[in-house]
Amino acid sequence: MSPDHDAESRRRSMNGLFRRFLTRRDGATAIEFALLALPFFIIVFASLETLLAFSAEQLFANANETMARRIRTGIITSTNTDRAAYREAFCEEIKLLMPCSDTEAQTEDRLFIHVESFASYADITPAVSIVEDNLDTAAFKFAPGGKKSINIVRAYYRWDIITDVVRPLLSNVTAADGSTRNYLMVATTIVQTEDYK
Numbered sequence: 001m002s003p004d005h006d007a008e009s010r011r012r013s014m015n016g017l018f019r020r021f022l023t024r025r026d027g028a029t030a031i032e033f034a035l036l037a038l039p040f041f042i043i044v045f046a047s048l049e050t051l052l053a054f055s056a057e058q059l060f061a062n063a064n065e066t067m068a069r070r071i072r073t074g075i076i077t078s079t080n081t082d083r084a085a086y087r088e089a090f091c092e093e094i095k096l097l098m099p100c101s102d103t104e105a106q107t108e109d110r111l112f113i114h115v116e117s118f119a120s121y122a123d124i125t126p127a128v129s130i131v132e133d134n135l136d137t138a139a140f141k142f143a144p145g146g147k148k149s150i151n152i153v154r155a156y157y158r159w160d161i162i163t164d165v166v167r168p169l170l171s172n173v174t175a176a177d178g179s180t181r182n183y184l185m186v187a188t189t190i191v192q193t194e195d196y197k
Contacts, residue, residue: 042165049163056097057185060157063093064187068153071115071144074196083142087113090155098157112137112156117145124152124190134174135184147196153189158182 067090070076076086084105090113091100104111112135118124129136135156144151161167161183171181 042163046163046165049161052097053159053161053183056094056159059097060094060155060185061187063090064153064155065189066093067155068151068189068191071151071153072191072193074147074194076144077146078142078144081144083113086115086142087111094157098159108137110158112140113142114140114154114156115142115144115151117143117149117151119150121150121190124150127186127188128154128156130173130184145193147193150190150192153191155187157185159185 067076067086070089076089081089087100087105090111091104094100094111098110100111101109103109114128116125125139128139135158158173159182161171161181167181171183173182173184
């Protein structure tokens with residue numbers, strides 16, 4: 001056999017193999033699944049993470065209102081509760097979806113609290129600012145007022161975002177260590193304390 005004949009027969013067998021590959025359908029489903037599985041699961045995980053983040057944010061807002069109600073009714077005052085005890089009580093309210101670390105009451109890592117009293121509503125300071133893509137906590141304090149005082153109760157929580165696809169859409173601050181970006185949850189409640197005994 002001539003070399004031309006061998007080359008021609010190899011070409012025919014390759015063409016036949018390629019034609020058979022294009023016409024066969026028994027592996028099409030597996031190939032389609034392989035192509036579509038990754039985007040599908042990314043969308044599913046992103047949707048679940050978004051749902052979880054917004055559910056946690058609602059829990060966080062409710063916890064802030066609960067703590068503000070305790071200040072309003074005199075259950076929490078500057079004389080019977082210190083900053084660490086307040087933070088522990090707040091952590092207890094949000095532990096279902098947002099567990100605090102063991103040292104969170106003493107060292108702020110994820111949960112940041114600001115409670116301050118004012119003489120009038122006009123004196124209330126604006127929301128704390130984000131400085132260089134990070135939360136500015138320099139002016140944070142725990143100083144609830146006495147009877148009939150106006151109090152602002154603010155809470156901030158750094159929520160970790162797991163799915164990379166969602167991170168650019170949800171994140172609004174840099175993590176404390178600067179490694180990743182977090183979704184900063186913010187809850188604010190203004191109350192006037194009652195004339196409690």
